[in-house]
Every structure is written in C-alpha cells, then in structure tokens.
Amino acid sequence: MDFAIPEELTALRDSFARFLEREVRPLEAGVAPELARGEAGTPAQREAAAEVRRRACREGFYTAHMPESVGGWGLSALGVALLVEDAARSGLTLAGAAVGPPNPAAPSPLLLGLPPALRDRYLAPLMAGATTMCFALTEPEAGSDAAAIRTTARRDGDSWVLDGRKHYITNGARADLAVVFAVTDPERRARGGITAFVVPRGAYAVPRTQAVIDDSDIAELVFDGTRVPADHVVGEVGQGFRQAMGFLDAGRAAIGAHCLGTAEWCLDQAVAHARSRTAFGRPLAAFQGVSFPLAESKAEIEAMRWLTYHLAWQVDRGGPATPDSSIVKLFDTDRAYQIADRCLQVFGGQGLLAEGPIEARLRHLRVLRVVEGASEVHKLVIARALGLA
Numbered sequence: 001m002d003f004a005i006p007e008e009l010t011a012l013r014d015s016f017a018r019f020l021e022r023e024v025r026p027l028e029a030g031v032a033p034e035l036a037r038g039e040a041g042t043p044a045q046r047e048a049a050a051e052v053r054r055r056a057c058r059e060g061f062y063t064a065h066m067p068e069s070v071g072g073w074g075l076s077a078l079g080v081a082l083l084v085e086d087a088a089r090s091g092l093t094l095a096g097a098a099v100g101p102p103n104p105a106a107p108s109p110l111l112l113g114l115p116p117a118l119r120d121r122y123l124a125p126l127m128a129g130a131t132t133m134c135f136a137l138t139e140p141e142a143g144s145d146a147a148a149i150r151t152t153a154r155r156d157g158d159s160w161v162l163d164g165r166k167h168y169i170t171n172g173a174r175a176d177l178a179v180v181f182a183v184t185d186p187e188r189r190a191r192g193g194i195t196a197f198v199v200p201r202g203a204y205a206v207p208r209t210q211a212v213i214d215d216s217d218i219a220e221l222v223f224d225g226t227r228v229p230a231d232h233v234v235g236e237v238g239q240g241f242r243q244a245m246g247f248l249d250a251g252r253a254a255i256g257a258h259c260l261g262t263a264e265w266c267l268d269q270a271v272a273h274a275r276s277r278t279a280f281g282r283p284l285a286a287f288q289g290v291s292f293p294l295a296e297s298k299a300e301i302e303a304m305r306w307l308t309y310h311l312a313w314q315v316d317r318g319g320p321a322t323p324d325s326s327i328v329k330l331f332d333t334d335r336a337y338q339i340a341d342r343c344l345q346v347f348g349g350q351g352l353l354a355e356g357p358i359e360a361r362l363r364h365l366r367v368l369r370v371v372e373g374a375s376e377v378h379k380l381v382i383a384r385a386l387g388l389a
C-alpha cells in the first residue's frame with residue numbers, strides 16, 4: 001500500500017490553488033456584498049460563475065475529467081477528487097464553477113456516446129465553457145425508484161417523439177441541452193427498455209423553477225410531443241438506465257471529495273474562531289465542550305478522506321466500485337453535515353447569520369443527503385452486498 005499522493009497531482013493542486021487566488025478570488029470579491037446579504041443566483045453571481053467557468057476552460061481545469069480525444073486531460077478520478085476537494089476547501093463560493101464534477105451542468109462523458117457530427121455540435125461548445133447541460137432522470141412519480149419513470153420515447157420515421165415531465169433538474173432552466181431518460185420498451189424498463197436522448201433547449205418547456213433549501217437552481221421540464229432526430233440517441237437504444245446508474249456511480253468520488261473539502265473548510269473556520277473568540281475570560285478553545293466536537297470532526301474528516309481517495313483509486317484501476325461508492329456517498333454526506341452543524345454551533349449567533357461562513361454550507365450539505373440516491377437507498381445497496389436484501 002502506498003498512501004502518497006503522486007507528485008504530478010501535488011503539482012496540479014499547487015497550480016489550481018494559484019488559479020483560484022489569481023482568477024477566482026477577485027471575482028468572488030465582486031459578489032461578496034450579495035453573498036453577505038444571503039442572496040443567491042443573482043445575475044451578477046451567475047455572470048461571475050460563467051466567467052470562472054470560461055477561465056477554467058482556458059486553463060483546462062473545468063474539462064480535466066474528460067478524455068484527451070475531446071480536448072480534456074483524461075485526469076484520473078483521484079486527480080479530479082483532489083481538485084474538487086480543494087475547490088470546496090478554499091471557501092470560495094465561485095470555486096465550484098472551476099471544476100466540472102460533481103456539477104451536472106458540466107460536460108459529461110455520457111455525450112461521448114453521440115455520433116461524431118453531434119459531438120461537434122453539442123459537446124464542443126460544452127468543452128469551451130460556452131454552454132451548459134443538465135441530466136434529466138427524476139420525475140414526480142419516480143425518484144429513488146428511477147426505473148419507474150413514465151416519460152416515453154416513441155420512434156416515428158426518422159425521429160423520436162418524447163412525452164413526459166421531469167422535475168428537480170439542476171440547471172434545468174438554463175441548460176443549452178438536456179440528457180433525457182425515457183422509456184422505449186415498457187416491458188423491459190431497467191433491463192433494456194430505457195434510452196437516453198440529447199434534447200436541445202427550446203425543444204422542451206420549462207414551466208417553472210423550484211425553490212429549495214439551499215442555493216441550488218432546479219426546474220421542471222415538460223416534453224409534449226418533443227421531436228428529436230433518430231441520431232440523438234446517447235449510446236445505444238435500451239442502455240439508458242445502465243448509463244444513468246454508471247454516470248451517478250462514477251461521480252460518487254467527486255461528491256465525497258466535495259463533502260470532504262466542505263467539512264475541512266468548516267473545521268478550519270471553527271478552529272480559528274475557537275482560538276480567537278473569548279467567553280468567561282478564556283478562549284472558546286479552552287473549553288472541552290468546544291474542542292472535543294472539533295477533535296471528533298477531525299477524526300471523521302480523516303475517515304472521509306481515505307474512504308474517498310480509496311474509491312477514486314478503485315475507479316482508476318477499473319475495479320468494482322460497489323458497494324464502496326455507496327459507502328462514500330452515505331458516510332461523507334452524513335458526516336460532512338454533522339461536522340458543519342457542530343462547527344456552526346461554535347460560532348453561536350454569528351453561525352446563524354447569512355454572512356457567517358457555515359450557514360449556506362450546512363443547507364447545501366443537507367441537500368446532498370437526499371440527491372443522487374438518498375442515504376437509505378445507499379444503505380439498501382450496502383445491505384444487498386452483505387446478502388441482507
């Protein structure tokens with residue numbers, strides 16, 4: 001066993017840290033007053049995030065997870081995880097826009113399943129940071145049980161015709177294209193009866209956006225006789241469910257790394273506060289009631305770190321990632337949320353203010369315990385691996 005981070009990845013992290021300081025911090029300063037007021041998704045913040053994305057595309061960080069054949073770096077899952085962790089640990093709200101994963105708006109390897117002409121049309125602008133996408137699987141009647149989706153796609157001459165409704169779709173209202181999962185064979189469903197399609201914006205309606213506990217940007221999408229040419233199938237007809245699960249599974253190390261970096265940021269802030277703030281004539285850090293929860297948090301962060309890096313290592317070796325990907329999703333999202341909650345407590349009233357360093361992270365981490373498989377669904381996967389279900 002060798003737990004050392006490869007030298008080239010350490011150099012990459014250094015270069016990413018310089019990029020964040022040079023390019024992202026000044027843009028963050030421009031939107032700092034809005035962030036301090038607890039405002040999210042304002043036009044200025046969206047433009048600043050788009051500018052980060054474009055700059056990160058020029059440097060290569062944003063598309064590093066994509067293969068070299070389409071202009072990415074083919075960066076290892078471990079390399080991607082380290083960048084995602086560092087973006088979150090930086091505490092810069094805009095840093096998340098500098099790396100593709102785990103954001104479903106970023107170019108997805110799923111699109112490698114398109115014919116070459118369509119890759120040029122749809123993937124190339126995503127790789128340049130000029131456009132964004134969304135991943136549309138969940139429906140009002142089918143979330144955890146994704147195989148129960150009702151959206152259908154029917155072949156009609158040289159086209160497919162889609163009918164149905166998706167909801168909770170991240171970036172749904174702004175995406176330039178959607179990867180949409182629809183039933184093409186109701187008898188077979190998850191076993192060869194669901195297909196993925198690329199559907200350009202304008203071909204579907206976005207009746208409403210949905211307000212949510214954190215600052216996520218989610219929307220409903222409606223397909224009402226939506227027609228796409230036959231070649232807009234992503235990969236092969238009938239392979240959509242396998243593709244969707246594979247895509248989500250491949251992203252678990254990135255979600256874990258995001259939780260890890262966010263927990264590290266929260267702990268960094270709480271430690272600094274505990275050392276500088278005094279009560280009863282002593283620094284907060286002198287009270288075990290404050291220092292012990294932070295010590296526990298440090299122990300849990302190290303557990304998160306090695307579970308996450310180990311999963312990325314497994315993915316890079318092409319090894320089986322089940323149930324480890326579920327263990328990472330379950331453990332990291334849950335621990336990061338508990339750590340953020342403890343760290344917020346150390347800040348007292350200041351922790352509850354929108355301008356405080358933890359509040360928005362806590363709300364965001366709460367969301368991660370539900371999305372991309374609720375914690376209970378991952379427990380089910382782990383239980384199955386134990387032969388219990």
Ligand SMILES: Cc1cc2nc3c(=O)[nH]c(=O)nc-3n(C[C@H](O)[C@H](O)[C@H](O)COP(=O)(O)OP(=O)(O)OC[C@H]3O[C@@H](n4cnc5c(N)ncnc54)[C@H](O)[C@@H]3O)c2cc1C
Pocket residue numbers: 104134135136137138142143144145167168169170171212216218367370371372373374375376377380
């Ligand atoms: C902010 C946000 C962003 C999202 N982004 C996207 C996106 O970009 N694309 C997309 O397709 N979807 C997206 N989703 C959807 C998300 O993945 C689903 O909300 C999630 O999978 C849960 O589905 P559900 O909400 O329908 O809950 P349900 O399936 O109704 O489940 C409700 C609860 O029941 C419990 N439960 C369910 N099944 C079991 C079981 N077998 N055993 C034990 N307990 C169980 C769990 O506690 C679960 O939380 C997003 C959701 C949110 C809130």
